[in-house]
Amino acid sequence: MAHDAPRHEHPELVDETRRIWDANANWWDDRIGDGNSFQDHLIEPASENLLAVRPGQEILDIACGAGRFTRRIAALGARVVAFDQSEKFIERARARTVEQRDRIDYRVMNATDEAALLSLGEGRFDAAVCTMAIMDMAQIEPLLAALSRLLKADGRFVFSITHPAFNSTGSRLLAMERVSESGRHSNAFGVWVSDYLTPGARKGEGIPGQPEPQYYFHRPISLLLNLCFKAGFVLDGFEEPALPPGTKGSMPLNWSYYQAIPPVLVVRCRLSLP
Numbered sequence: 001m002a003h004d005a006p007r008h009e010h011p012e013l014v015d016e017t018r019r020i021w022d023a024n025a026n027w028w029d030d031r032i033g034d035g036n037s038f039q040d041h042l043i044e045p046a047s048e049n050l051l052a053v054r055p056g057q058e059i060l061d062i063a064c065g066a067g068r069f070t071r072r073i074a075a076l077g078a079r080v081v082a083f084d085q086s087e088k089f090i091e092r093a094r095a096r097t098v099e100q101r102d103r104i105d106y107r108v109m110n111a112t113d114e115a116a117l118l119s120l121g122e123g124r125f126d127a128a129v130c131t132m133a134i135m136d137m138a139q140i141e142p143l144l145a146a147l148s149r150l151l152k153a154d155g156r157f158v159f160s161i162t163h164p165a166f167n168s169t170g171s172r173l174l175a176m177e178r179v180s181e182s183g184r185h186s187n188a189f190g191v192w193v194s195d196y197l198t199p200g201a202r203k204g205e206g207i208p209g210q211p212e213p214q215y216y217f218h219r220p221i222s223l224l225l226n227l228c229f230k231a232g233f234v235l236d237g238f239e240e241p242a243l244p245p246g247t248k249g250s251m252p253l254n255w256s257y258y259q260a261i262p263p264v265l266v267v268r269c270r271l272s273l274p
Contacts, residue, residue, distance in 0.1 A: 008199035008219050008227075013138040014112050016215070018085045021136070023212045025088035029066040031207055033096065037243060037256075042264045043132060043160050044069060046239040050268040051158045053078045057126040060150060062111055062143065063133030067093030067104070073129070074100035081120060083109040112139040117146035125151050130159040132264075134224070135168075135216055138201070144231035151271055157233060160266040162216075163240065164224070167263040169202040169216050170195040175257070189257045196220055221265070228269045237268030 032039070047069065053059065055077025061070045064082035066089050074080050082104060084090050090108050097104055109116050111133075128147055134140055147157055162168060172192045197220050203213040219227075225235060240262035243255045255263050 008217070008223055009141060010138040010201050010215075010217065011112070013201060013215060014110065017136065017138050018110065020212050020214050021084075021086045022088050024210050024214065025066075025086045025092065027211050028207065029089070029092045033066050033068065033092070035068065038264065039068065041243055042241040043266070044072060046241050046264070046266040047129060047131060047158055047160050048072065048076075050237045050239065050266060051127055051129055051156070053127070058124060060120070060125045060128040060147075062128060062130040063136070064093060064106070064131075065089050065133075066096055067106065068096075069129070069131045070104055070106075071097060071100055074103040077103075079103050081105045081107065081125075083107040083111075085110040111137055111143045114142035114146045117143065118149060120150060122149045123152055125155060127151070127156045127158065129157075132160050132162070134159050135161045135164075135218070136214060138215065138217060140219075140224075141227060141231075144227055144233070148232040148271060153271065155271050156236065157228075157269045158237075158267065159269075160264060161224075163262050163265045164219060164221050165193060165196055166191045166261050168196070168218050169200070169204060170198075170218060173255075173258070189261075191258070191261055199223060225267075228267075232271055233269035234272045235267070236270040239266040240264070241266065 053073055053076040057078045059073050059078045059080045061080055061082035064070045064084050067082055070080050070082040080103060087108050090106050093106050128151060170193060174190045174192050176188045199219050201215050201217050204216050205213050241264055242259050242262045245256060245259060
């Protein structure tokens, strides 16, 4: 008897998600391919710190987009296999790659295709990284299952996502005026959160004005980590970076005002040893 897929997995949206990202790829790369405040101050420093690349290591870059972080890893001396489901993103990645061509192998591949992932070679990689893409994936269990076999013993997996509690489809930034007992006015910034514990798929814009809204697949932190544990990983590192004061933000309500609230979550898991 067939069973429905878990609520946090949406296999029926895999093809549609790929189509949407192909439609958005060039537009996205034109706007943030050279970086933005989130990449420069939050995502890349924390990811690089947790990934701890050493020269000569072999790294798998999952959903690499136009290859910005791929090139950063290669510049540290790693050999990188980088893939994305969007052919247009991979075209851009190859065009942008000049200095590290001998250390990067770009491929078109879908992270939901476990068999294709395993064809890369079991026990091959020292580490894997997925930068700001897991929340865009209709399915993640095939990826985690494949990683448990693609990584070497004690291999590490680092992923960054929009923070499921504070920067998800169920949260909204708030800016309020606060009046003290003395009558002094000041601004207060916070986040309104709803439906945090409920996984689901909802469309939205990562960058205002993009050609098509994309799917966001919300999964609470407990669900994400438990899926990692199920695949044989243990939690090994955890960062919740916030933008420094005065940083120019990419959102209408600037995240630099919310210095006590992290918009991004960066996690390192490691294969548990027998």
